[in-house]
Amino acid sequence: xxxxxxxxxxxxxxxxxxxxxxxxxxxKAGLIAYSNIKGFMVYKPAGYALWEAVQxxxxxxxxxxxxxxxxxxxxIPEHLLNKESDLVNGFAPEVAWVTHGGQEELQExxxxxxTSETLFSDFYKDEVQSYRDLPKIYNQWCSVVRWEKxxxxxxxxxxxxxxxxxxxxxxxxxxxxxTEQMLNVYADFCAEDLAIPTIKGQKTEKEKFxxxxxxxxxxxxxxxxxxxxSGTSHNFGSDFAQAYDIRFTxxxxxxxxxxxxxxxxxxxxxxxxxxVHGDNSGLVLPPRIAPTQVMIIPxxxxxxxxxxxxxxxxxxxxxxxxxxxxxxxxxxxxxxEQEMRGIPVRVEIGPRDIEAGTCxxxxxxxxxxxxxxxxxxxxxxxxxxxxxxxxxxxxxAKHLAEHTYSAATPEEFKEAFKETKGFxxxxxxxxxxxEEKIKEDMSVTSRCIPxxxxxxxxxxxxxxxxxxxxxYWGRAY
Amino acid sequence: xxxxxxxxxxxxxxxxxxxxxxxxxxxKAGLIAYSNIKGFMVYKPAGYALWEAVQxxxxxxxxxxxxxxxxxxxxIPEHLLNKESDLVNGFAPEVAWVTHGGQEELQExxxxxxTSETLFSDFYKDEVQSYRDLPKIYNQWCSVVRWEKxxxxxxxxxxxxxxxxxxxxxxxxxxxxxTEQMLNVYADFCAEDLAIPTIKGQKTEKEKFxxxxxxxxxxxxxxxxxxxxSGTSHNFGSDFAQAYDIRFTxxxxxxxxxxxxxxxxxxxxxxxxxxVHGDNSGLVLPPRIAPTQVMIIPxxxxxxxxxxxxxxxxxxxxxxxxxxxxxxxxxxxxxxEQEMRGIPVRVEIGPRDIEAGTCxxxxxxxxxxxxxxxxxxxxxxxxxxxxxxxxxxxxxAKHLAEHTYSAATPEEFKEAFKETKGFxxxxxxxxxxxEEKIKEDMSVTSRCIPxxxxxxxxxxxxxxxxxxxxxYWGRAY
Numbered sequence: 016x017x018x019x020x021x022x023x024x025x026x027x028x029x030x031x032x033x034x035x036x037x038x039x040x041x042x043k044a045g046l047i048a049y050s051n052i053k054g055f056m057v058y059k060p061a062g063y064a065l066w067e068a069v070q071x072x073x074x075x076x077x078x079x080x081x082x083x084x085x086x087x088x089x090x091i092p093e094h095l096l097n098k099e100s101d102l103v104n105g106f107a108p109e110v111a112w113v114t115h116g117g118q119e120e121l122q123e124x125x126x127x128x129x130t131s132e133t134l135f136s137d138f139y140k141d142e143v144q145s146y147r148d149l150p151k152i153y154n155q156w157c158s159v160v161r162w163e164k165x166x167x168x169x170x171x172x173x174x175x176x177x178x179x180x181x182x183x184x185x186x187x188x189x190x191x192x193x194t195e196q197m198l199n200v201y202a203d204f205c206a207e208d209l210a211i212p213t214i215k216g217q218k219t220e221k222e223k224f225x226x227x228x229x230x231x232x233x234x235x236x237x238x239x240x241x242x243x244x245s246g247t248s249h250n251f252g253s254d255f256a257q258a259y260d261i262r263f264t265x266x267x268x269x270x271x272x273x274x275x276x277x278x279x280x281x282x283x284x285x286x287x288x289x290x291v292h293g294d295n296s297g298l299v300l301p302p303r304i305a306p307t308q309v310m311i312i313p314x315x316x317x318x319x320x321x322x323x324x325x326x327x328x329x330x331x332x333x334x335x336x337x338x339x340x341x342x343x344x345x346x347x348x349x350x351x352e353q354e355m356r357g358i359p360v361r362v363e364i365g366p367r368d369i370e371a372g373t374c375x376x377x378x379x380x381x382x383x384x385x386x387x388x389x390x391x392x393x394x395x396x397x398x399x400x401x402x403x404x405x406x407x408x409x410x411x412a413k414h415l416a417e418h419t420y421s422a423a424t425p426e427e428f429k430e431a432f433k434e435t436k437g438f439x440x441x442x443x444x445x446x447x448x449x450e451e452k453i454k455e456d457m458s459v460t461s462r463c464i465p466x467x468x469x470x471x472x473x474x475x476x477x478x479x480x481x482x483x484x485x486x487y488w489g490r491a492y
Numbered sequence: 493x494x495x496x497x498x499x500x501x502x503x504x505x506x507x508x509x510x511x512x513x514x515x516x517x518x519x520k521a522g523l524i525a526y527s528n529i530k531g532f533m534v535y536k537p538a539g540y541a542l543w544e545a546v547q548x549x550x551x552x553x554x555x556x557x558x559x560x561x562x563x564x565x566x567x568i569p570e571h572l573l574n575k576e577s578d579l580v581n582g583f584a585p586e587v588a589w590v591t592h593g594g595q596e597e598l599q600e601x602x603x604x605x606x607t608s609e610t611l612f613s614d615f616y617k618d619e620v621q622s623y624r625d626l627p628k629i630y631n632q633w634c635s636v637v638r639w640e641k642x643x644x645x646x647x648x649x650x651x652x653x654x655x656x657x658x659x660x661x662x663x664x665x666x667x668x669x670x671t672e673q674m675l676n677v678y679a680d681f682c683a684e685d686l687a688i689p690t691i692k693g694q695k696t697e698k699e700k701f702x703x704x705x706x707x708x709x710x711x712x713x714x715x716x717x718x719x720x721x722s723g724t725s726h727n728f729g730s731d732f733a734q735a736y737d738i739r740f741t742x743x744x745x746x747x748x749x750x751x752x753x754x755x756x757x758x759x760x761x762x763x764x765x766x767x768v769h770g771d772n773s774g775l776v777l778p779p780r781i782a783p784t785q786v787m788i789i790p791x792x793x794x795x796x797x798x799x800x801x802x803x804x805x806x807x808x809x810x811x812x813x814x815x816x817x818x819x820x821x822x823x824x825x826x827x828x829e830q831e832m833r834g835i836p837v838r839v840e841i842g843p844r845d846i847e848a849g850t851c852x853x854x855x856x857x858x859x860x861x862x863x864x865x866x867x868x869x870x871x872x873x874x875x876x877x878x879x880x881x882x883x884x885x886x887x888x889a890k891h892l893a894e895h896t897y898s899a900a901t902p903e904e905f906k907e908a909f910k911e912t913k914g915f916x917x918x919x920x921x922x923x924x925x926x927e928e929k930i931k932e933d934m935s936v937t938s939r940c941i942p943x944x945x946x947x948x949x950x951x952x953x954x955x956x957x958x959x960x961x962x963x964y965w966g967r968a969y
Contacts, residue, residue, distance in 0.1 A: 050564065050565050051614060052565055052569055060562055066563070087535075088529055088532035089604075090529060090588075109594050111593050112591060114589060115588070115589040116587075116650075117585045137527070173593075
């Protein structure tokens with residue numbers, strides 16, 4: 016097992032240096048390569064396959080709730096971006112400006128989209144004339160550019176891939192309903208497909224999206240106790256409709272402004288996958304999302320019959336996403352690679368196994384080794400994959416529960432962030448000043464006002480005035 | 493049927509004005525909306541669904557021949573673009589330049605990718621060290637920007653979606669094999685999924701891709717007799733590897749330059765779909781690619797039992813992509829809409845049909861009406877869809893054959909393009925001068941040197957010198 020130790024030794028232990036562990040996994044598992052332009056990443060096959068899996072599962076969930084896909088231009092003329100002042104202030108400092116087409120200077124500069132509220136609003140202005148044209152539940156899969164200063168693979172980059180849904184409705188109630196519905200789609204997707212539990216709630220005024228009436232979020236807890244905002248859903252009310260003049264003739268024959276929402280989930284979610292489930296041997300992928308679910312590794316593969324049997328087993332497992340590692344590396348090295356890449360199940364098959372009609376099944380998440388008759392393998396794998404999926408969710412939920420603390424007093428609040436790593440639930444008066452003070456003093460931000468409220472105390476954990484809400488606080492990526 | 497006539501009257505007849513017919517269909521079938529930035533289009537749900545169908549079918553064909561998907565940055569620094577001089581000269585006049593990130597001027601300007609040979613080469617330079625790292629068969633689905641002067645939906649726009657495959661190999665033979673293999677994938681995809689026959693061949697030196705050793709193409713013939721280059725595959729030899737320093741240690745322990753290919757197919761193919769199959773009632777979609785294959789239209793839908801029966805039929809047809817048009821429009825209007833959108837089969841069901849236990853099935857491609865017992869409908873549709881697919885291909889192949897002419901002499905060549913619309917096969921000496929003269933005199937370009945050569949005469953149709961190749965000539969989009 017010298018090979019294995021060597022490969023594993025190439026990644027830093029997560030307890031020693033979590034940040035370095037993360038970077039090591041991203042590179043060693045073959046997810047990402049750095050390009051020679053700062054903040055722009057190359058998604059290698061293993062990394063892009065994860066995004067494809069996210070797209071496949073999430074898109075199916077979208078279509079089940081009436082979402083239709085479209086594609087809008089990747090650029091926005093400056094005058095259009097300037098129409099909605101909150102949005103301009105939010106994004107102008109970080110857009111990439113195109114000033115020339117070929118040799119010619121453009122009459123008006125255009126930016127690469129940082130997000131597409133402006134373009135969708137401009138499009139809906141023409142498309143929506145009557146209540147009969149409503150609602151429109153459109154989404155696009157694309158990449159966007161934001162000129163970030165600090166960048167890290169998946170978590171923050173100057174270009175990132177995402178989906179952005181943009182809807183338009185006849186009433187505020189319908190917009191609110193859609194905003195919450197899409198947040199639930201995200202939460203269900205995270206829980207059921209990615210095995211990631213999340214906290215659902217509303218962002219504070221300070222943390223909400225520029226131009227939104229309300230922003231909802233799902234917040235996940237990483238292995239190091241830091242939070243990751245994993246998906247957001249915004250209700251814009253009619254603010255954008257007023258800025259971009261989206262009006263329709265309603266059933267009562269009156270001209271009214273429309274109501275809009277938007278919601279997005281990005282490649283950041285791959286960062287969450289890595290940091291929620293990964294361990295010191297590399298990635299650990301939930302079976303539902305894993306591009307390869309079972310890796311068959313032949314032992315002494317040059318001996319007659321071994322490779323044939325491995326391929327035969329692959330055929331038997333045709334209902335699953337299965338591969339045989341036929342490379343000329345040592346079995347130990349192959350084990351380490353399969354573990355590094357997070358493939359949920361390994362099947363080991365060698366001459367002695369073949370003689371006995373058995374093989375060894377190894378779970379990636381627990382390292383448990385199970386001897387299994389070859390004939391029983393399809394049934395075994397069919398039962399094991401959902402079991403792994405469930406166990407991974409349960410472990411992540413346990414970690415979340417064990418790293419969520421309550422603080423009733425300012426002292427407890429400070430103590431909680433000194434001693435522990437995770438979310439801290441605490442009461443808040445509702446003022447921006449307290450949020451800013453907490454951030455300044457403790458580098459902690461409000462993650463959300465959870466839908467499931469509790470009353471932990473009567474007063475704000477910062478200023479001592481009467482509390483209005485319970486808030487999840489944390490340090491975030 | 494007044495409604496139907498009205499809707500149909502909204503599109504220009506293709507015999508009267510083919511260009512206007514095309515634009516009318518694109519707009520009336522709800523494929524595209526113009527954005528307020530010249531040359532950038534909005535893909536509406538019906539338009540984007542076609543691209544999704546293309547992606548799904550073509551991506552499956554790619555994966556079957558070992559292609560892996562990746563994603564590279566959308567921008568290229570100027571110095572990187574400048575490394576390969578042919579490519580610079582080919583693309584520099586038409587790239588969009590980003591000069592500012594937020595408020596800051598960039599130290600080096602970067603362009604939005606017009607194509608990604610440079611980025612892939614720069615990536616492969618680091619990834620490829622040994623023969624063990626070869627080949628790499630990577631592809632990306634993305635959009636690119638070229639600052640075109642004249643733009644038309646799908647056919648030519650400043651931003652367009654495509655896939656671009658980029659491979660790297662140890663030998664020239666392997667690169668050549670892959671170049672031809674991918675051209676065959678495109679041709680098979682067009683023939684089998686899109687019902688579009690194409691001519692396979694090689695581009696002349698004048699028409700080949702900037703920087704390529706050889707460019708192969710599939711050329712399709714539109715209904716108006718103009719050609720559309722529908723997919724291209726390039727062998728770069730080791731030219732890019734030399735410019736970007738992609739070297740590997742071969743089995744003989746010698747350091748060698750690698751060999752590369754690239755191949756692309758874009759949203760132009762949707763233009764081909766429209767112009768090969770469309771008619772004066774709108775789009776006609778081949779069943780394999782049609783987002784909706786069967787539209788069920790209830791007649792007198794307010795009568796008791798009609799809508800229920802329509803929905804019941806939709807359930808019976810669950811193996812197909814089927815919808816019920818339950819809107820409150822008149823049946824005539826619904827027929828016209830279904831025809832405009834090119835949905836391959838319509839099922840009409842009304843009170844009298846229900847009483848008789850039958851329904852009316854209407855083929856979009858031939859307008860043939862077929863009475864069918866409701867109980868037999870699943871079997872009928874299962875047989876009909878492949879029949880329509882086949883008939884559409886056969887009609888397109890007949891049109892191609894009937895509009896491909898041979899010219900042995902200069903007089904016949906000129907006459908062919910005066911009288912007729914389509915491809916003209918003629919002999920060529922191999923000189924660029926003749927190509928340029930033919931283009932200047934007759935606005936005709938060489939489409940390809942077909943793989944299937946014929947000897948029509950001994951001399952070039954332009955200069956009278958000895959001919960070396962038979963070429964397909966035509967007017968192209």
